Amino acid sequence: MGEFELLARVKERLPQAGPPVRLGSGDDAAISVPGGATATSVDALIDGVHFRREWSSLPQIGAKALAVALSDLAAMGAEPGEAYVVLGVPPDLDEDGCIELLDGMTALAAETGTTLAGGDVTRAPALTLALTVVGHAADAEDFVTRSGAQPGDALVVTGELGGAAAGLLLLEGTGVKGGSSGARSSFVPHSDIKDERKRSLIAQQLEPRPRLGAGRALAAAGATAMIDLSDGLGGDARHLAAASGVGLRIDAAALPLAAGVAEVAAAAGRNPIELATSGGEDYELLAALPPDLLAAATAALQRDAEAALTRIGEVVAGEGVEIRLPGGETLEPTGFDQLG
Amino acid sequence: MGEFELLARVKERLPQAGPPVRLGSGDDAAISVPGGATATSVDALIDGVHFRREWSSLPQIGAKALAVALSDLAAMGAEPGEAYVVLGVPPDLDEDGCIELLDGMTALAAETGTTLAGGDVTRAPALTLALTVVGHAADAEDFVTRSGAQPGDALVVTGELGGAAAGLLLLEGTGVKGGSSGARSSFVPHSDIKDERKRSLIAQQLEPRPRLGAGRALAAAGATAMIDLSDGLGGDARHLAAASGVGLRIDAAALPLAAGVAEVAAAAGRNPIELATSGGEDYELLAALPPDLLAAATAALQRDAEAALTRIGEVVAGEGVEIRLPGGETLEPTGFDQLG
Numbered sequence: 157m158g159e160f161e162l163l164a165r166v167k168e169r170l171p172q173a174g175p176p177v178r179l180g181s182g183d184d185a186a187i188s189v190p191g192g193a194t195a196t197s198v199d200a201l202i203d204g205v206h207f208r209r210e211w212s213s214l215p216q217i218g219a220k221a222l223a224v225a226l227s228d229l230a231a232m233g234a235e236p237g238e239a240y241v242v243l244g245v246p247p248d249l250d251e252d253g254c255i256e257l258l259d260g261m262t263a264l265a266a267e268t269g270t271t272l273a274g275g276d277v278t279r280a281p282a283l284t285l286a287l288t289v290v291g292h293a294a295d296a297e298d299f300v301t302r303s304g305a306q307p308g309d310a311l312v313v314t315g316e317l318g319g320a321a322a323g324l325l326l327l328e329g330t331g332v333k334g335g336s337s338g339a340r341s342s343f344v345p346h347s348d349i350k351d352e353r354k355r356s357l358i359a360q361q362l363e364p365r366p367r368l369g370a371g372r373a374l375a376a377a378g379a380t381a382m383i384d385l386s387d388g389l390g391g392d393a394r395h396l397a398a399a400s401g402v403g404l405r406i407d408a409a410a411l412p413l414a415a416g417v418a419e420v421a422a423a424a425g426r427n428p429i430e431l432a433t434s435g436g437e438d439y440e441l442l443a444a445l446p447p448d449l450l451a452a453a454t455a456a457l458q459r460d461a462e463a464a465l466t467r468i469g470e471v472v473a474g475e476g477v478e479i480r481l482p483g484g485e486t487l488e489p490t491g492f493d494q495l496g
Numbered sequence: 497m498g499e500f501e502l503l504a505r506v507k508e509r510l511p512q513a514g515p516p517v518r519l520g521s522g523d524d525a526a527i528s529v530p531g532g533a534t535a536t537s538v539d540a541l542i543d544g545v546h547f548r549r550e551w552s553s554l555p556q557i558g559a560k561a562l563a564v565a566l567s568d569l570a571a572m573g574a575e576p577g578e579a580y581v582v583l584g585v586p587p588d589l590d591e592d593g594c595i596e597l598l599d600g601m602t603a604l605a606a607e608t609g610t611t612l613a614g615g616d617v618t619r620a621p622a623l624t625l626a627l628t629v630v631g632h633a634a635d636a637e638d639f640v641t642r643s644g645a646q647p648g649d650a651l652v653v654t655g656e657l658g659g660a661a662a663g664l665l666l667l668e669g670t671g672v673k674g675g676s677s678g679a680r681s682s683f684v685p686h687s688d689i690k691d692e693r694k695r696s697l698i699a700q701q702l703e704p705r706p707r708l709g710a711g712r713a714l715a716a717a718g719a720t721a722m723i724d725l726s727d728g729l730g731g732d733a734r735h736l737a738a739a740s741g742v743g744l745r746i747d748a749a750a751l752p753l754a755a756g757v758a759e760v761a762a763a764a765g766r767n768p769i770e771l772a773t774s775g776g777e778d779y780e781l782l783a784a785l786p787p788d789l790l791a792a793a794t795a796a797l798q799r800d801a802e803a804a805l806t807r808i809g810e811v812v813a814g815e816g817v818e819i820r821l822p823g824g825e826t827l828e829p830t831g832f833d834q835l836g
Binding site: 178179182183184185186187188189190192193194195196197198199200202204205206228229231232234238240241242244273274275276278279280281282284286288290291296299301302303382383384399 | 518519525526527528529530535537538539540542544545546568569571572574578580581582584613614615616618619620621624628630631636639641642643722723724739
């Protein structure tokens with residue numbers, strides 16, 4: 157396989173670049189005329205660290221790499237714009253495999269209105285994807301950062317939590333009664349799994365979708381701070397609290413658990429609240445907003461993004477994150493640390 | 497080492513973000529207000545593919561990753577703006593090592609006026625750096641692409657060629673009479689090498705500098721097409737010829753060989769012209785421009801960028817690249833293919 161041959165095949169398959177891209181893949185750089193403010197984020201996914209090739213199809217891996225990157229733009233309330241891809245190709249992935257992977261990525265790009273505007277392909281010891289995504293807004297002030305939460309704000313979360321962590325337990329075989337050691341060693345398309353609920357949990361792990369519409373709706377509805385849940389609610393809440401200089405109180409009983417999380421947690425001998433707060437990778441959005449804007453925000457999310465919004469706590473003066481369990485105890489929030 | 501601890505240490509060491517960056521590292525995304533046109537390019541460097549840790553110091557690796565990315569902006573005639581870094585950390589690189597590497601990168605960022613505006617740190621099987629760089633111009637038309645060369649244009653190159661390839665031969669021990677097998681297995685700071693000329697060639701391999709000033713000067717002087725020499729003159733000339741729909745004739749006798757290339761080539765039993773045309777990694781600029789603009793362009797480069805400009809051939813109707821050797825024969829141009 158030649159680098160230039162692969163690039164030529166990739167370029168052929170890319171749809172026409174959308175505005176503001178004036179010149180896409182194939183020159184020394186892509187040319188764009190943003191015409192407003194941009195939000196830029198980078199994310200890397202590496203085989204054995206962020207995914208396992210035996211658990212995911214190649215299109216799933218390509219789509220997940222883009223989804224994870226776009227999730228950061230969702231957390232800014234940005235309109236997705238361009239994506240730039242670094243693909244590190246291991247010895248056992250051929251040109252057709254690369255194309256399959258990129259097809260998964262371009263499908264999600266089309267679904268979200270993202271232009272794949274450039275990239276670099278190289279050999280690598282393990283399949284490596286590094287994505288840079290650029291989102292847009294008319295003004296810099298339109299973006300929602302992590303740092304504007306005020307004491308008195310309501311703390312809300314989109315969608316449901318714990319699904320990705322439960323899906324991971326299922327893939328590892330530890331969330332399945334009787335075990336399933338085969339899942340470790342060979343790729344089983346999760347569409348072959350008979351149990352609809354398990355299939356859905358595994359899909360939440362392997363096929364996350366960025367909450368772009370919900371992020372824009374929350375920004376428009378007056379969110380004061382926002383972050384996406386990549387490391388787990390506990391850890392990401394700490395980031396938001398630290399950046400805003402506030403404390404957060406989270407009511408564990410209010411957390412919207414995904415269907416099946418309780419069963420998988422029970423089978424694995426784990427606490428479902430822990431899956432929801434420390435598991436990570438749900439790629440939902442955590443936001444703060446004044447309580448009087450909550451009803452309108454909930455309606456807007458339902459209407460514009462078909463996403464539920466759940467109030468899970470409040471912003472208080474002080475610092476740190478407290479997760480209150482139903483019994484009155486508190487849970488120490490931990491997050492997923494990629495180097496830990 | 498924790499991801500968040502490392503990120504905090506990195507953030508501490510970054511200088512204040514320059515305009516147009518409104519919000520740098522530490523949120524879900526960096527915020528920028530470009531105010532004109534942007535050129536964006538991505539480049540990945542992986543241990544064992546693009547560099548060897550036993551040959552380079554960590555600051556050299558960090559600086560080279562940024563230099564290689566910025567070289568693409570130089571080839572657009574862009575003003576460097578922001579850089580986004582993905583750092584994949586192997587098991588044997590500790591937090592201090594990461595900081596050392598990033599110090600090399602930030603030093604070059606400061607030297608070139610580039611803002612390190614964001615990044616992602618993750619575990620990886622081999623040291624991996626993926627850089628996205630964004631450059632600026634008032635209008636999209638101010639950038640010089642690969643595709644505007646016209647028959648009759650002069651073909652010019654900045655600086656000198658073959659130095660990086662000769663430096664690589666020296667590092668491999670094949671360019672040293674009597675051999676130096678030790679160079680393969682342990683890192684020898686090239687500043688310890690007694691021979692000044694060898695030291696300079698090795699520095700050209702390990703410490704390339706992007707031709708940003710020369711790129712801007714060539715754009716302002718009326719260059720019709722431009723590309724940076726990363727894959728080698730032969731291969732990069734083919735890219736420019738194909739993008740412009742023209743042919744290129746290169747006079748091998750006119751190529752400005754770096755000092756010492758001839759000696760190293762002789763010691764290694766290689767043709768110095770081949771090192772200059774197929775070796776790659778010189779990160780000089782190849783440009784086309786109307787012959788009547790050549791004198792002014794040469795003077796501008798000398799004045800603004802302290803870079804020599806050498807006419808090495810011409811743009812002709814047709815297609816393909818012909819490199820004419822002194823004896824009248826032609827050389828088949830080949831380039832370095834990272835997947836080949």
